[in-house]
Amino acid sequence: MRLRRGRATQAIAFTLLSLAMAGVLVALGTILSFILVRGVGVISWEFLTSFPRQAMTEGGIFPALVGTLCLAVGTLFFSLPLGAFAAIYLVEYARQGLLVRIIRMAVNNLAGVPSVVFGLFGLAFFVRALGFGISILSGSLTLAFLVLPVIIRASEEALRAVPQEFREGSLALGATKWQTIRKVVLPVGLPGILTGAILALGRAAGETAPIIFTAAVFSARLPDSVLSPVMALPYHLFVMATESIFYEETRPIQYGTAIVLLGLVLTIDLVAIIIRYRIRRRRRW
């Protein structure tokens, strides 16, 4: 009798748990399909490659696409070397101690700082104090600080997964520590580090709050140097959907922009997931 009641309780509990799981999947499915269905008709080669016209109420999103790519690449340019080198130090050189604990704490804290606070910091430091103005440079540096923890963590994980025997074998052959890292550890850990870089790229492309005060403008022009402000897909979507007077009339452009942004970011993430999956499967040691 008690046994049967146990089974009944279990059946109810498992139903509730699968309902929770279903709820999560429904939320994901609703968001993706809603935007996809409404926006897919807007997407055309012309939409992607033409400039906005008629005070942003018609035309395409070319400058915003270019701006987002500039910001994402700029972000990676600063954060990838810095993050990868930091991870090499943490994994290969650092001894467990107070300093390493403080570095870890700093990385964890950076990861938790709200993105709008990075925006404030970027405004005070890069835009004003260093005088870079509202520009690709200021935006990329702000975003680079924001994604640094992502790159450090992924790189650390990748380097830690390299078996100790590889290092010992290389050192036993007379290689120096740096030679060992450069010729043995890094090549093996590289796909993992790249996974982190790709995830950071996706994050940088999708962030809005840090670039509102540091990089983004709402004007249909292409940047001519790293000190120019740029249009960006997330900022474009935000302004079109909330601050523009014609927010009702331009809904199709908004759905189109949302799809392009979503497609860009999720494709980037998907590439990272596939690389990570293949590394895990290929690993034979």
Added chain:
Amino acid sequence: MGLRGPKETLIRYFLFACAVTSIVILLLIVVFLFREGLPLFQEYGLGEFISGKYWYPTAEPPDFGILPLFLGSLWVTVGALLIAVPLGVGAAIYIAEVAPPQVRDLLKSLAELLAGIPSVVYGFFALVLVVPWVKDFFDLPIGKTALAASMILGVMALPTIISVAEDALTAVPKSFREASLALGATKWQTIRRVTVPAALSGISTAVILGAGRAVGETMTVLMVSGMSPIIPRTFLQPVRPMTATIAAEIGEAVWGGVHYHALFAIGIALFLFSFAINLIADWISQRYREVE
């Protein structure tokens, strides 16, 4: 050119400098937030800032009471957790303990996909679907309310909660489960009495990090919270969370003026919150390690 050749030493120092950069960045953020935020208190009392009930930065004289903004953030965060904790923890238990092994990785990847959606896309989705729904369902004059913001923030907090909680559940040693099952417990009894209690600190960390995600989120709340700086009484009222206030007003604030400093002071408050949340999460996982 042995292990300690000059080149090797130089490289070591260079890598060390890169690693220390994280600390430098964190310090820079602190220094600049305080440098731009603290001047507020030369002209405006700290006590008034913390407990002031009115945020009217452009009034004459201006009011910079952070209380309504803080409560706005608190309400949407609590609302988000009311949605995200049962759904997220439930889904994490399902993935770790109930789902067939073949689909486990797939389900986890799908949940993590939610983390990849840009916040402005969440905001846009909420604006065109959730806000009108809230307006019609509750028959309100405007749909941009704490409820609408909570609903979308709840979804945004899901991937953090699921991912961290699932890791914690998976980390519970298999022998725990086997011992319980061998004693005749059902799978559910094992989950409820053994696995979940053993993973409880990790699950708490998940909830805390989820709360951190909700407090710090800017774009979605900026787009759907309604942005009224009032002290909320129900979820059906518009609110003006701290993050959204910064994003909405920094453009119009005169550089170096009181309003500008006040927005950085909100930034300081947000920074301190995220710092506290990290300390708590850190402390819980430290304790967990000791128990193991």
